[in-house]
Amino acid sequence: xxxxxxxxxxxxxxxxxxxxxxxxxxxxxxxxxxxxxxxxxxxxxxxxxxxxxxxxxxxxxxxxxxxxxxxxxxxxxxxxxxxxxxxxxxxxxxxxxxxxxxxxxxxxxxxxxxxxxxxxxxx
Amino acid sequence: xxxxxxxxxxxxxxxxxxxxxxxxxxxxxxxxxxxxxxxxxxxxxxxxxxxxxxxxxxxxxxxxxxxxxxxxxxxxxxxxxxxxxxxxxxxxxxxxx
Numbered sequence: 001x002x003x004x005x006x007x008x009x010x011x012x013x014x015x016x017x018x019x020x021x022x023x024x025x026x027x028x029x030x031x032x033x034x035x036x037x038x039x040x041x042x043x044x045x046x047x048x049x050x051x052x053x054x055x056x057x058x059x060x061x062x063x064x065x066x067x068x069x070x071x072x073x074x075x076x077x078x079x080x081x082x083x084x085x086x087x088x089x090x091x092x093x094x095x096x097x098x099x100x101x102x103x104x105x106x107x108x109x110x111x112x113x114x115x116x117x118x119x120x121x122x123x
Numbered sequence: 124x125x126x127x128x129x130x131x132x133x134x135x136x137x138x139x140x141x142x143x144x145x146x147x148x149x150x151x152x153x154x155x156x157x158x159x160x161x162x163x164x165x166x167x168x169x170x171x172x173x174x175x176x177x178x179x180x181x182x183x184x185x186x187x188x189x190x191x192x193x194x195x196x197x198x199x200x201x202x203x204x205x206x207x208x209x210x211x212x213x214x215x216x217x218x219x220x
Binding site: 016018019023046047050053054055056057058060061063067090091092093115 | 187
């Protein structure tokens, strides 16, 4: 068991992209975990879902495009992006507007995810 | 007659306070995280419009957010130069952040 068990880490994104370095740090953590083949789960709560909106163009801000980085995550074996369903509908978007890897999570599922991971990192 | 600048997300207490206090004589400029308050489908954009205030959003931040096609009617895009021009017209400004 000890040999085969990999630590499961949950990355929780709660902030919009661009206005602070928090969300960028979270993305870098996801990429690093992927590069070292550490299993991570990505959960986007409340304002965090704004990182997944399509058509982001951050060139005039001189910052890396979060939407594009998130779309590249399947290359790092991160196949699913869990999205706070209530927050998504509050801002008038539907799951079809988000990247293909996005899946809806309701409150019960979010609670389970928080309970079932070995570590939680919040960004 | 007051200029309100809002760069806090739609969920924040600052945004709620701003919506509560806007009058029809005021102007509000959404920038940074504040641009999400202009989304067509969100409750905040309705509150902003109900106030009767003029509503502007800073284009570079709207582009970064990817919400240019999803802004509510009545939210006008401005660039940095227009931000300055509008600011210069108002004797007072309240910054919500």
